Amino acid sequence: xxxxxxxxxxxxxxxxxxxxxxxxxxxxxxxxxxxxxxxxxxxxxxxxxxxxxxxxxxxxxxxxxxxxxxxxxxxxxxxxxxxxxxxxxxxxxxxxxxxxxxxxxxxxxxxxxxxxxxxxxxxxxxxxxxxxxxxxxxxxxxxxxxxxxxxxxxxxxxxxxxxxxxxxxxxxxxxxxxxxxxxxxxxxxxxxxxxxxxxxxxxxxxxxxxxxxxxxxxxxxxxxxxxxxxxxxxxxxxxxxxxxxxxxxxxxxxxxxxxxxxxxxxxxxxxxxxxxxxxxxxxxxxxxxxxxxx
Numbered sequence: 390x391x392x393x394x395x396x397x398x399x400x401x402x403x404x405x406x407x408x409x410x411x412x413x414x415x416x417x418x419x420x421x422x423x424x425x426x427x428x429x430x431x432x433x434x435x436x437x438x439x440x441x442x443x444x445x446x447x448x449x450x451x452x453x454x455x456x457x458x459x460x461x462x463x464x465x466x467x468x469x470x471x472x473x474x475x476x477x478x479x480x481x482x483x484x485x486x487x488x489x490x491x492x493x494x495x496x497x498x499x500x501x502x503x504x505x506x507x508x509x510x511x512x513x514x515x516x517x518x519x520x521x522x523x524x525x526x527x528x529x530x531x532x533x534x535x536x537x538x539x540x541x542x543x544x545x546x547x548x549x550x551x552x553x554x555x556x557x558x559x560x561x562x563x564x565x566x567x568x569x570x571x572x573x574x575x576x577x578x579x580x581x582x583x584x585x586x587x588x589x590x591x592x593x594x595x596x597x598x599x600x601x602x603x604x605x606x607x608x609x610x611x612x613x614x615x616x617x618x619x620x621x622x623x624x625x626x627x628x629x630x631x632x633x634x635x636x637x638x639x640x641x642x643x644x645x646x647x648x649x650x651x652x653x654x655x656x657x658x659x660x661x662x663x664x665x666x667x668x669x670x671x672x673x674x675x676x677x678x679x680x681x682x683x
Contacts, residue, residue, distance in 0.1 A: 426675035442504030449497030512558035545579025618645035644674040
């Protein structure tokens with residue numbers, strides 16, 4: 390197995406092994422973890438339960454999508470010097486990962502088709518078609534889709550649709566507050582992706598030059614996160630007044646505040662550590678909501 394020169398959270402070379410906190414990211418387990426935690430947050434907030442089949446199918450689907458995306462990034466990439474370790478890891482172990490992808494697809498399909506409700510399966514099929522179209526637009530040809538829609542924004546919306554699928558697939562109507570919570574979570578997930586891109590591009594000035602929007606976002610991350618936190622509070626108040634828990638909005642607000650804290654102290658961490666911290670912020674906030682609002 391390939392090894393990475395260990396990097397401390399402060400960006401200092403520490404040892405010739407992969408630090409333990411990085412495996413979560415290298416194995417593409419970060420996105421599935423976030424998806425399951427926030428699926429629990431959203432369903433519990435609306436008095437629903439997440440079935441074991443929901444958990445298994447969602448875990449497999451998110452892991453397959455993210456791992457496939459990294460494999461295709463490595464396959465298409467020309468300047469390997471600018472690859473992040475997650476891409477190099479997938480490239481080194483693409484044979485094993487291809488086998489695991491096949492297993493995950495089979496497990497996910499069995500869990501979905503045998504144990505999920507018909508409405509949820511149909512919703513998943515439609516979402517899968519949209520995701521496949523998106524990935525084709527990103528990875529086939531010259532990546533024309535990313536010139537129309539920023540990849541980070543698209544990922545935030547699609548990730549939100551997947552994490553909340555157990556909820557919206559069973560309901561045809563929602564109040565405006567619920568739609569607002571969906572929108573704010575999508576913005577939060579997009580902000581997570583933009584923050585990671587900005588933090589990683591900071592170590593590669595050429596990347597910042599090739600993506601002018603990153604220059605704009607790089608100095609405004611904290612302000613956007615603050616706007617998300619304030620908006621979540623403003624939506625939470627009427628939601629509570631109408632009898633909804635609104636616990637997902639508490640988690641959104643807390644995550645935004647954590648991103649502000651990370652961004653303000655970004656110079657103390659390596660880009661690798663910042664990526665892990667960005668996803669950890671979503672995990673910590675979601676877990677706190679689940680613990681404090683049973």
